[in-house]
Structure formats: C-alpha cells, structure tokens
Amino acid sequence: ALMQAVAHNVTENIEVLAFLPQNNSYLFSFARVAPAVLYAERILKTDGRFSGFRFNIHFEDSDCLNSAMFTLVDRSCGQKPHLILGPVCEYAAAAVVRLASHWNVPVISAGALAAGFSNKNAEYAHLTRIAPSYVKMAEIFTAMFERFDWRSALLVYEDDKEERNCYFTLEGIYHLMPDIHMKTYAFSEGDALDTDDVLQNIIDTEVVIMCMGAEKIRELMLAAHKRQLTSGNYMFFNVDLFNASSYGNGSWRKGDKYDNNAKQAYASLNTVTLLRTVKPEFEKFSEEMKTSMKQVLRDCKDCESINMFAEGFHDAMLLYAIALYEAMKNGYSKLNGSEITSRMWNRTFEGIAGQVSIDENGDRNGDFSLIAMTNIGSGTYEVVANYFGGNGSFQLLPGISADRFTLKGRHKSPPEIPDNSC
Amino acid sequence: ALMQAVAHNVTENIEVLAFLPQNNSYLFSFARVAPAVLYAERILKTDGRFSGFRFNIHFEDSDCLNSAMFTLVDRSCGQKPHLILGPVCEYAAAAVVRLASHWNVPVISAGALAAGFSNKNAEYAHLTRIAPSYVKMAEIFTAMFERFDWRSALLVYEDDKEERNCYFTLEGIYHLMPDIHMKTYAFSEGDALDTDDVLQNIIDTEVVIMCMGAEKIRELMLAAHKRQLTSGNYMFFNVDLFNASSYGNGSWRKGDKYDNNAKQAYASLNTVTLLRTVKPEFEKFSEEMKTSMKQVLRDCKDCESINMFAEGFHDAMLLYAIALYEAMKNGYSKLNGSEITSRMWNRTFEGIAGQVSIDENGDRNGDFSLIAMTNIGSGTYEVVANYFGGNGSFQLLPGISADRFTLKGRHKSPPEIPDNSC
Numbered sequence: 001a002l003m004q005a006v007a008h009n010v011t012e013n014i015e016v017l018a019f020l021p022q023n024n025s026y027l028f029s030f031a032r033v034a035p036a037v038l039y040a041e042r043i044l045k046t047d048g049r050f051s052g053f054r055f056n057i058h059f060e061d062s063d064c065l066n067s068a069m070f071t072l073v074d075r076s077c078g079q080k081p082h083l084i085l086g087p088v089c090e091y092a093a094a095a096v097v098r099l100a101s102h103w104n105v106p107v108i109s110a111g112a113l114a115a116g117f118s119n120k121n122a123e124y125a126h127l128t129r130i131a132p133s134y135v136k137m138a139e140i141f142t143a144m145f146e147r148f149d150w151r152s153a154l155l156v157y158e159d160d161k162e163e164r165n166c167y168f169t170l171e172g173i174y175h176l177m178p179d180i181h182m183k184t185y186a187f188s189e190g191d192a193l194d195t196d197d198v199l200q201n202i203i204d205t206e207v208v209i210m211c212m213g214a215e216k217i218r219e220l221m222l223a224a225h226k227r228q229l230t231s232g233n234y235m236f237f238n239v240d241l242f243n244a245s246s247y248g249n250g251s252w253r254k255g256d257k258y259d260n261n262a263k264q265a266y267a268s269l270n271t272v273t274l275l276r277t278v279k280p281e282f283e284k285f286s287e288e289m290k291t292s293m294k295q296v297l298r299d300c301k302d303c304e305s306i307n308m309f310a311e312g313f314h315d316a317m318l319l320y321a322i323a324l325y326e327a328m329k330n331g332y333s334k335l336n337g338s339e340i341t342s343r344m345w346n347r348t349f350e351g352i353a354g355q356v357s358i359d360e361n362g363d364r365n366g367d368f369s370l371i372a373m374t375n376i377g378s379g380t381y382e383v384v385a386n387y388f389g390g391n392g393s394f395q396l397l398p399g400i401s402a403d404r405f406t407l408k409g410r411h412k413s414p415p416e417i418p419d420n421s422c
Numbered sequence: 423a424l425m426q427a428v429a430h431n432v433t434e435n436i437e438v439l440a441f442l443p444q445n446n447s448y449l450f451s452f453a454r455v456a457p458a459v460l461y462a463e464r465i466l467k468t469d470g471r472f473s474g475f476r477f478n479i480h481f482e483d484s485d486c487l488n489s490a491m492f493t494l495v496d497r498s499c500g501q502k503p504h505l506i507l508g509p510v511c512e513y514a515a516a517a518v519v520r521l522a523s524h525w526n527v528p529v530i531s532a533g534a535l536a537a538g539f540s541n542k543n544a545e546y547a548h549l550t551r552i553a554p555s556y557v558k559m560a561e562i563f564t565a566m567f568e569r570f571d572w573r574s575a576l577l578v579y580e581d582d583k584e585e586r587n588c589y590f591t592l593e594g595i596y597h598l599m600p601d602i603h604m605k606t607y608a609f610s611e612g613d614a615l616d617t618d619d620v621l622q623n624i625i626d627t628e629v630v631i632m633c634m635g636a637e638k639i640r641e642l643m644l645a646a647h648k649r650q651l652t653s654g655n656y657m658f659f660n661v662d663l664f665n666a667s668s669y670g671n672g673s674w675r676k677g678d679k680y681d682n683n684a685k686q687a688y689a690s691l692n693t694v695t696l697l698r699t700v701k702p703e704f705e706k707f708s709e710e711m712k713t714s715m716k717q718v719l720r721d722c723k724d725c726e727s728i729n730m731f732a733e734g735f736h737d738a739m740l741l742y743a744i745a746l747y748e749a750m751k752n753g754y755s756k757l758n759g760s761e762i763t764s765r766m767w768n769r770t771f772e773g774i775a776g777q778v779s780i781d782e783n784g785d786r787n788g789d790f791s792l793i794a795m796t797n798i799g800s801g802t803y804e805v806v807a808n809y810f811g812g813n814g815s816f817q818l819l820p821g822i823s824a825d826r827f828t829l830k831g832r833h834k835s836p837p838e839i840p841d842n843s844c
Binding site: 065066069070073077095098099102122123 | 487488491492495499517520521524545
C-alpha cells in the first residue's frame, strides 16, 4: 500500500512539528525561518516524485530551555509527529532529540551544533544536522595548526549562559584538537573584559581564538596592539559563524579616536566564517524570504541576508523528502524513523544555495572562509583562504602568502601534558 | 468530597511511580530500597489519619540516563502519577523533575543531590530532597574554614562520567564557597593517579579535599607522607557520604608492606560522613530490610547497614502522607502538586531513624560527622566533631583539641581573585 502511494500518487500525510522561537531576538525565530520551510514545501509539490506527500507543518514556539520538550510530550499522546524540525538551541534540542530518538522519529536541525550531539550511538541517534557543527568549524583550525606548525592556543570567550553560542563554538575546537596545548579564558556576558588578565594568559601560547561581541574583540585587539603583541608573534582569530550578535563582526571602525590603532591591530586579525555559495535559484528564494521577514520584523538589521538557519531548514525539507521517497520505494513506512534517518546520512544533494553534503554520521560537512585585512592602508578585508570540509583541503587564495601565518619567533614550548583539570 | 474522604476515611487512591534501578550495583537499587517504601506504606495504614489513603506503588526500572524520563512520558498519556519517588542519579532526576514540575506532580528523591537542583524557581519547582544534598555537606567545610581560618583548597576527585558522585560532591563545596581560592584536579575512573602531578598542585593551597576510591586515597596519602606533607602543614579530607564504592572508606590497612607508613599518613586524614542517628524503632525496620535484601542480593557487602537511600525513600512516603493529609484537610486535591509540595517544605517530622528537617527550599538539612585517627599507635578512628545543619553549629567532641586543625605555618597567600576560567 505504501509503495502504491508512491507509485500512484496516493496522498501520504506527513505530520511535521517545527520548533522555532516566536521571540525575534533569535536569528532562527519563526518569522525568519518559517517562510523558508513553507517555500520548500511549495517546491516539493512541484516535484513529481514528491507530489503525493502532504506535509502538515505545525509550528510550535520554543525557547532555549524546556518548552519544546514539554510541547512535544504534551502533543504526542495521540499521534506522534513523523518529522521534527529544530530546536536550534543546544539544551532545547538535547531534550527533544532524546525523546524523538526513543520514539523513532527523525529530527533535522540547523542547530544542535555542539560537540556532544556528534555521538549518535544512543540518545541522539535520530538527529541529522543540516548546518555545519562547531566541530566541523574546528576542522579549519586543525588544518591551519598542522599546515603552519602552531602548537598552543588560548580560547577566549564570552558566555551568555543561555544560548551559549561562544562556549559551544570554542568547545568544538577544544574537542577536535586534544593534542594542542589549550587554555581557556571565559567571562560572563555583560561583564567588563579585563584585557590585562587575558593578555597575561597569552604569554606561553601562540594562537588566540576569540568568540565574543564586536566591542570586546576591538578592546582586546587594541590592548594587544598596545603591548606590541600584534607584530606576528601571535596569531589572532575571531569566529563569526552566522552574524549572531554574540559573534564579533571583525570591524575595526567605530568612529572614535582609536580607529587608527584599531586598524593597525586588526591587520593581525583573521575571522573564520561560513563559506556560503550562491546559485541562481537562490536569488528568488532570497527575495521571497526578505519580503516575508520584512512584513513581520521592524528595523530588521539582518533581513538583507538569508542566514544559515533559514537555508538549513529549507534544505531539511528537501532532504527528508528524498529520504522518505527512497525509503517508501523500498517498502518502508514513514513511521520507520531510523530507516529514513539512515537514508539522509552519507548523502549529497542540491540545496537551495548549492550542494549539501551530509557525512556518514549525519552531520553536514562545512566549508569555511578566512577573512583578513589585505590592504593595510585602507583597512579593507578579503577572503584569504578557504577550507572545504568534503575533502579536508585548506587553500590559500592566489596572491596570499603563507608568510602571514608564520609565527615570528617561537615562544618557549608549552608543557607536554595539557592541563585538563577543570 | 475530598474533605469527606479525609474525614470519613473514604478511600483515596494515590498513584505512586517509583524509579529505582533493577541493577544491583547501585546502592539505591530496587532490591535495597523498595522494601523500605513498602514498609512505610504498611506503617501508614496503621495511622488513623492516613488510613483512607490507598497507595498504588508502581516500581519502574531506572538507569542514570534517560530511561526514567522515557518511562514517565510513555506511561503518562493516560493518568499521570500523583507522586514520583526518585530517580536518584542526577541526570536521570533532572529530566524527570523537569517534566513533573511542568505537570504539577510532586517528586521526592533521596538523590538529585547536585547543586543545580537547589534552584527551585522553575524547572525543579516540584522537587523535595529527602537526603542532605552536596551543598548541605559543604556546610561542614564552610564552618571549618571559618573556624580555623583556612583560605585555600585543592579539590581532587575521580570522575566516572556516569553517576558522577565525586564530581557533584565536590561541586557542592565549590558552589558554597566562592570566596575561597580553589583549584580542582580531576582524573577519570580507572586511570592511574599521578600522585606527583596532584601534589605539585598542593603547593600554594592549605586544604586538600579528596573524593575517590579507597585505593586512590591511600596512594595519595602515602605519596604525601613521603614528601613530608602530612605533618600539619596541610589539612587532608576525604568525603565518604554513603559507603559508595566511589568514596574511600578511610582505611589505611591493606596488609601490605606500606601499612605502617599508611597508618602514619592517615593520622592527618579526616573523613566527612553523614551523621546518622538511630532510635529504637529503627531496629525493627533495619532487621526487616536486611532480611529482604539478603533474599535477593548474594554476597552483599553493604547489607549489614541500611543506607540513606532506603531510609530517605521510607521517610519520603511519610512526608508525602503528612502533606497530602494537610492539603486535603484544607480543601485541596491530590492533583494540586504545588500545594502538596509547599506543605512538605519548611517542616520537621519524625523519620524512621530520627528527626528529619526540610528547609524552606525543600531540601533536607544535614548533620555530618568528622572522623579522624585518635590513637596513633593503634591507628583507630573516632568521631572528633559533628556539624548540625539545623542551626549551623560545628562542635568538637570533648577531649578533641582544636590544635589538630591548626595549620603549622601559613603558606604564601593565594592570589586574591580565584581563577574561574574554566
């Protein structure tokens, strides 16, 4: 009967539960992401293979705590959903994915990016991550540490204790590079940054990797510059994955009397961002998304670009449809969540912005760019290198010299055993 | 109708869901604890006030992960329980208490001892802790640090990454004493203990607080003794709350060639344990429990004593009955979980082993003893001090001199700002 449904375009109802915050302070809020999910639903209807699928998409509010899990439990006494989209926030996703895996329901999220979700053996077995996780991001650092023979790092981050983007971002690096001597320096969101204290920790390290707001980045870079730490004896990195306010945007210009110093300091700063490709079809999608967002969001600073959450949840619908179609063609039911999940993994398909490749662990491979100042006079930036997660290659762009990544003078070597005492 | 039920002994059915592991490696396993719950149920039937209550107690298996939460969700589509007992393990309890609080169902546990559960404002609102939490245990340290003017501590613990007793035990101390300069040293269960590395960390601290197995304690004490660190210039503590194998038992004797050195080293070791009182009624309870346990457990090393989990879950039934009775007498229903919960808090009642006092935050006040060697020749121990949580008093026993807690020589003072960078 199921195969007939596929073969003869009999309608197959698919209950989708999508967890997106109504609160628009989140980049993955309902107003920003729901239009992308609905766009994908419309596209799927035009594809012969999927025209029998009827997606009943229920959007539910979610915070970064337990509300999504409560909603899931309270809703699921009757019928359980066939697919869950989201949540994005780590703690919210953890609770939902555990239950969904217990119930054999696939979950696709453009979030749940923390390292802990990489373990798909048990409680996160049914999670597919449609955006590159923090551990994938960390691969660009692994590639650089190896290529340029760096040996130690100081991870500096601001912790909001709620979404914890920066904590989880740098955790990915910590997780992926156990052999590198690493120190961490955390401060609470809103607290003043004691730049002296941070820079004291720099002494026996080579690379400083920061994840914090733009103001704090500028403060620290100015302080480092003043202490003459920005002349190539240290490498400075800033992580800015999806234009969240928790990430610095790498801009030195503020219009104050420190602009000139900041420009000089930022000559030593490299920013890691997502490498995002755009194909012609993306334009139409992008225009529609902007129109939808602007109808709801006022004074929207981020509405001029489509973020990876909207793109990811769009592609989640495509990926699920492909996997479900395949599973049903092979005689499996939409209720067989593990079968459908396994068909989403180890697969490459065309997403709205370009090719999407999901690895054999159900996590999207990530491509990342390194942005740095290439004109010290004007203080302008360019992409200087790209990292491609599919084959693990790190490529300097033409005209960019490896010299800029060569440490001037090796510091005293760090102790051999990293201090993991906390 | 409810008041009538109380007044006229009409039967009131109370659905109790008790989460206890079938796995007997846990001190709070079904075989050890269920007899205590059933004992309490029988006692309650003989009390006129409660003779209308019919407790339908469903025991469900629980691990230290998600199984309890899954069971709760899967069972609760029809009727939700009126009372949940357990789980004990922190991670298992967190998931269950969140849902129970969302559903307005009271939870009483002799576990969930970690500091995080102290926050009853939201997700743990319906949790009552019938055994003293780790933060309560930490009070004896606060009292001693103040009384003896100690200023810094090194926390050394073994982490099993599952129950995490020792991690959470010492976290309580870390949590309660933010003004004390503290360092932590963790190692994974099963890993060899690098005593040199630990003792390097001792240098600028005064107090060493250990939570690990008996073998590891002995290793470290022997190493400290060899380095002449056991002559009163440092204070050594061992935490042994409920005879779990994760805690050392404070015994120096092993029958090897190091016994004599170990005896000398242990002269500097103080062990913090629960102070447990026993009243005559406890004997009968204790005998019955031992008989029940021995029927199920073979080669049971711990069956000669009743642990705090059995005692706690017994008293949980009493406490709930008192609160429910009071609530119903005042016109509230058994479905009003927050009303019943609030009546369990800020209350003192007679438990099976003695008085039980629950503070205004729903956490049991704890009494603790300090055990130390009092005869260096024979190497025997005695209680040297007690701490009473109800009034916060720390009392040396008669004949015990404060000298044994006086540091011989003050080390260089620690930096003023504790390093909370991890």
